[in-house]
Amino acid sequence: MADELVLYTNPMSRGRIARWMMEEIGQPYRAEIVGFGEPMKGAAYKAINPMGKVPALQHGDTVVTECAAICAYMADAFPQAGLAPAPNSRSRGPYYRWMFFAAGPVEAAVASKAFGLEVPPDRARAIGYGTYADTMDTLEYAVTRGEYLTGDRFSAADVYVGSQVLWGLQFGTIEKRPAFEAYGARISARPAARRAAEIDDALMAEMQKQG
Structure with a gap:
């Protein structure tokens, strides 16, 4: 079974960037909406992202934070989506x-x-x-x-x-x-x-x- 993709996000945050990336990739994913305040700053979520901020992406045992990193990671993890130039290309x-x-x-x-x-x-x-x-x-x-x-x-x-x-x-x-x-x-x-x-x-x- 493929590793599950879980996006921790909030629609009033930079998580919208990660959501767009997930939709571009076209792979099944589960979105967990994290509220501001205690839900985002509490111990349970900070075990995923110590910054207490969204978005965060969990892909199996891998956790990626920061929107640019999530975009780059997803493009490489799912090359079939064609969202990253080949490593040896001029692009x-x-x-x-x-x-x-x-x-x-x-x-x-x-x-x-x-x-x-x-x-x-x-x-x-x-x-x-x-x-x-x-x-x-x-x-x-x-x-x-x-x-x-x-x-x-x-x-x-x-x-x-x-x-x-x-x-x-x-x-x-x-x-x-x-x-x-x-x-x-x-x-x-x-x-x-x-x-x-x-x-x-x-x-x-x-x-x-x-x-």
């Missing part, structure tokens, strides 16, 4: 490059902007993302080099980077540049993206109804 470098650019500089730059944190210009070189402007320019470069991040083929990198772009556009932490809006429209139209959003939106509505 593998850009695949890693842009996924982890989003997990590092983009995540940090966007969080700083959201909380009104500004790095003094003379200290920018000490920060991984440099400046918000440089990060946005580089992100625009990434999404305009082809239809997708590795060229003409959608990959797990587009799930992760695309989620960052879509959320940033929605909440105003990423500038509404035409390149970002066009890229966001392309990837959010994917059937798996729509399925994942419908599942999590329905869960969110039910949770809000229950108070």
